[in-house]
Amino acid sequence: MENTGTVTAKNIMIKCNSIFKTFESKDDENEVIRNFNLEIKENEFVVLFGPGQCGKTTVLNIIAGLEQSTKGEVFVNGRKITEPGPDRGMVYQTTALFPWLTVMGNVEFGPKSLGVKKKERRERAQYYIDLVGLKGFEKHYPIKLSGGMQQRVGIARAYCNNPPVILLDEPFGALDAQTRYLMEEELGRICTKEKRTIVFVTNNIEEAIYLADRIVLLTNCPTTIRKEYIIGLPRPRDYTSNDFLTLRKEITSEMDETI
Amino acid sequence: MSKTIKFKLISVFSFISFLIIWQICTDVLHLLPPYSLPSPIKTFSTFFVKISSTSPDGSVLPIHILASLQVALLGFLSGAVLGTPLGITMAWNKKFDMMVKPVFDLLRTIPPIGWIPIMILLLGIGTQAKVALIFVSSFVPCVINSYTGIKQTSHIHFWVGQTFGATNSQLLRKIAIPTALPFIFTGLRVSLSVAWMSLVAAELLAATRGLGYMIQIARTIGRADIIVLGMLLIGSIGGVLSILLEYVENKFVKGGV
Missing domain, CATH: 1.20.5 (Single alpha-helices involved in coiled-coils or other helix-helix interfaces)
Structure with missing residues (x-):
């Protein structure tokens, strides 16, 4: 691949340009993001990691175009973001599947909205359903699936629209620990197979180190970047390797200071 | 077992x-004396007699049933066909909602039976007046329930639609209406039972045939067996209609909630 290692304007996929966000209520102003600057390269896996109540999700929503920044702008692929669009797929915290559609119906929803022909979108949806390990569940309705399986559908749905950018908002937050490890491994596998630019929000340090190319450590409210870590560990990663544990200790102690 | x-x-x-x-x-x-409450056996035998007998009210039983069904279904269907889209549009379009709601809120609290006198004055005692009455009574629950249903749509589902590039009309058709569907069917079920109940009330007051009319005539000549027969038929036909509607609902509403 050309341009590896050097950050040039060409391979920057997401650019956050001094983002500020203030929520205003009647007699109160609440600043959640202060001067947030970030550049994310094409096909990079960036984890926004920070303490519980900081504005991670808000940053993600602004990149998605679901919320507007008070000041500053976001560029995706050189285009200024003003609203949500099919170039940015999103996987949500809680299951956001459509309960009235089957697994297949949910996964092919994106291409269907964009008018992709039935045969083509079925093939594509089937590919991603297989990829997330749900072969045989195409005709099931979400209510019949476990939490982990529902999030798999969510991931397949986001990929199926073929967006260059995928945003994940604590997608495994509601899962039990065992399922969570499994899903992290699965996502790691999917990301190696299907390269995309990924922004992943979490407050779980293991998850962050396991998945990230780069961890962006955020401060508490108002959110801004405290420190960045390039994670160079070979994949698939081992939760218990010395390097992993050292990193974990380092980042955790750094975070403790921010709280 | x-x-x-x-x-x-x-x-x-x-x-x-x-x-x-x-x-x-x-x-x-x-x-109880038979002239105030007939036995079930007596009621059954009246049923078989009345199938082919026009006495005492001028029509055989199937004609009464068909007359009632026709009016009920016509009124119910027109109420559903106009009420459901109205509720959906009100929920989807704020301006339209503001425009229509005051009038709707004023009219919806009038009980269906309260409409009967004006309907008779306007349309006489024929089929039209009764269809119009059933229309009014089944229209209201359809509007209210489809309105509520659309309002239930989760903002995350809208977000999902938007990040997939869905247009405004796609958001309505592919996300809001499917969300509202169970509520819409609740509205239809309520409408259907209200329609059926107000129909009998209407026929008690103004009709020339129909189950309510049959009961009314039987009362004036003291035929308790026909009254009880009419009541049982009204009950069971209402039950069958709601089972049919449930069947349709199961065809359309998927995924469970």
């Missing part, structure tokens, strides 16, 4: 005991 069969047997048993107790109270113990 599986649980479902057991439960069904319990229901059947309860129904049969109801008939037996009724029979004992009337024909066996004569607690």
